[in-house]
Amino acid sequence: xxxxxxxxxxxxxxxHYLATLASRDDLAHLLFPLSGHLPDERTxxxxxxxxxxxxxxxxxxxxxxxxSLIVHSRFWEPLVxxxxxxxxxxxxxxWARCIEAELQSQLVGKxxxxxLEQLPASLLAHPDKKIAELARALLVAQHKIHDPSAAxxxxxxxxxxxxxxxxxxxxxQSDDVDVALNALCVGHDE
Numbered sequence: 123x124x125x126x127x128x129x130x131x132x133x134x135x136x137x138h139y140l141a142t143l144a145s146r147d148d149l150a151h152l153l154f155p156l157s158g159h160l161p162d163e164r165t166x167x168x169x170x171x172x173x174x175x176x177x178x179x180x181x182x183x184x185x186x187x188x189x190s191l192i193v194h195s196r197f198w199e200p201l202v203x204x205x206x207x208x209x210x211x212x213x214x215x216x217w218a219r220c221i222e223a224e225l226q227s228q229l230v231g232k233x234x235x236x237x238l239e240q241l242p243a244s245l246l247a248h249p250d251k252k253i254a255e256l257a258r259a260l261l262v263a264q265h266k267i268h269d270p271s272a273a274x275x276x277x278x279x280x281x282x283x284x285x286x287x288x289x290x291x292x293x294x295q296s297d298d299v300d301v302a303l304n305a306l307c308v309g310h311d312e
Contacts, residue, residue, distance in 0.1 A: 144205070165220075172216035172274070173207055174198060180275040180286065184302045197290050206289040211282050219274060275306075283307055 152160065161169075177198055182189035201207050245257035275283060287303035294300070 176274040200293040
C-alpha cells in the first residue's frame, strides 16, 4: 500500500467513526426523546426549512448588492455536517418563527384581522406614552412581517447571531467573511 492509499484509508475510517458517533446520538434521541415523544414530520420539516431560510438570509446580508444572485447557501451543508445547527437556541428561534407564521396564516382567515391591523395605528395617538410607543413598535414589526425582503437573521438575539457568525466564519475560513460577519453583529439592532 502506498502512503496515499494509507492516508485515504485512515481518512475514510475517521469519517466512518465520526458518522457512527453522530448516529449513536441520533439514535439515543429517537429512542428516548426528552419530551416523551418526537415532533411530527411536519414540525421537523418546517423548522429545518426555517433554519435554512435563516442561514440563507444571513448569507444574502453578507452578499450586499449581490444578494439577488444567491439562490442556495454555500454554508448550509458544512454547518449541517459539523453539527453546528444542533444549537438549541437556534432551533428554538426557528421554531418560534414557524409558530409566528402559522398564527399569521390563521389570522388571515379570520374576519377580525382588519380590526387587529388597525389597532396599532389607532393607538399611536394614545395619551399614555408607553402604549403609543408599543403601538409604534408593533407597526414596525408588522411591516417586517409583510416585507418580502425582511431578513430572518435581523430578528435574532445578538448573542445567537454572534454564535452563528462564528460557525459560518469557521466554515468559510476566510478573513473577508469573518470581518463582514463581525460588522453585521456590531450593527445589529434586535
